Amino acid sequence: MNRSAEMRSTLASTPASALGDLGQPADITQPLLEVRGLSHRYRLPRGVFGRRRPMEIQALDAVSLTLWRGDALCVVGESGSGKSTLARLIMGLLTPEAGEVHYAGTRIDHLEDRQRQRYRRRMQMIFQDPYASLNPRLRIAQALEEPIRVHFPESSRQQVRERVEALLSDVGLDRGWGERYPHELSGGQRQRVAIARALSVSPELIVADEPLSALDLSVQAQVLNLLVDTQLARRLTYLFISHDLAVIEYLATHVAVLYRGTLCEVGPAAQIFAAPRHPYTRALLAARPRFDDAGAQHIAASTDTSADLSITGGCVYRQHCPLATPRCAREPPRLASLGDGHAVACHTVDADAVRMDTEAHPRP
Structure with missing residues (x-):
């Protein structure tokens, strides 16, 4: 059995809630999180990638996203596509x-540390590596007590202790584990503690940066089900970053596809998986392991990101795109709406949408 099929089989055997129960937005008109034209570059010294001169890499280029309360927006892309950079900019x-980054209608990306303090309680992050995200010198109970004391200084010692015990129970750990150190826990247990720590201050938004990638497959399914059940129980909103399409298909209410820092496609998960429009999204989905992999290897090769990083201008995917035209080298495509929250940044798809709209509504 291939990895994708095994993941789905494992998830199906666990008491996870169905996707239909997720992502029911609250009756409000304002998004919880809004990212507007976010860009970031990394400046690399001489010698990196064999370069004789310092260079810059455009990690994120004018990315805009909207996340509504109760949704699970999954950001997918290969390594180096800018997913983790996006998470760190938001946080x-x-x-x-x-x-700009706006949270509940307020711009927060320019705030100083003291001004941002109240938003840190409402926004929490789960990091990729469970072996590096916990302080090795603190017992588990101490690691969970710390954020509670910072954000709820009025809490008594007894209230903090009861809160820690409840958190451990919520993530499926006995309260006795609170007296252990991180090195005494397995990877899955550490990630459960990391989830408990994120939940300790009762956030509204969880930003999860590849929280399953360092775990074994069976443990991944357990932690993923924990995240789903926790969202339903606490009415959380997720920005979930992953390169695993099986995980995204199970969890996401909406999907955003990144390639070399550029947003290629965004929309409801059901539409993205059923009818992807961007050539890169199609390549990613076609490259998923299947029992019948005929032709998939050739398509998967087209998603290679080892192209010259110095190439600028035009569409970043044009070197691998089977639909590329001379226009793609001259003009970067803009994100164009296809309706129902589905948008694609592709000249060819945009032209097809305009053609279909013209045929459906001919000019007099």
Whole structure:
């Protein structure tokens, strides 16, 4: 059995809630999180990638996203596509070179540390590596107590202790585990503790940066089901970053596809998986492991990101795109709406949409 099929089989055997129960937005007109034209570059010293001169890499280029309460927006892309950079910019761990981040209608990307403090409680992050995200010198209970004391200083010692015990129970750990150190836990147990720590301050938004990639497959399914059940129980909103399409298909209410820092396609998960429009999205989905893999290897090769990083201008995917035209080298495509929240950045798809609209509504 291939990995994707095994993941689906494992998930199906666990008591996870169906996708239909997720992502029911609250009766409000304002998104919880809004990213507008976010851009960021990394400046690399001489010698990196064999370069004789310093170079810059456009990690994120004018990315705009909207996340509504109760949704699970999954950002997918290969390594180096800008997913983790996006997460860190949203959380304030990096400062954007351009663009804005708005939370519940308030711009937060330019706030100083003291001003941002109240938003840190409402926004929490789960990191990729469970072996690096916990302080090895603190017992598990101490690691969970710390954020509670910072954000709820009025809490008594007894209230903090009860809160920690409840958190451990919520993530499926006995309260006795609170006296252990991180090195005494497995990877899955550590990631459960990381989830408990993120939940300790009762956030509204969880930003999860590849939280399953360092775990074994069976443990991935357990942690993923924990995330789904926790969202339903606490009415959380997720920005979930992953390169695993099986995980995304199970969890996402909406999907955003990144390639070399550029947003290629965004829309409801059901539409993205059923009828992808961008050539890169199609290549990603076609490259998923199947029992019948005829032709998939050739398509998967077209998603290679080892192209010259110095190439600028035009569409970043044009070197691999089977639909590329001379226009793609001259003009970067803009994200164009296809209706129902589905948008694609592709000249060919945009032209097809205009043609279909003209045929459906001919001019007099």
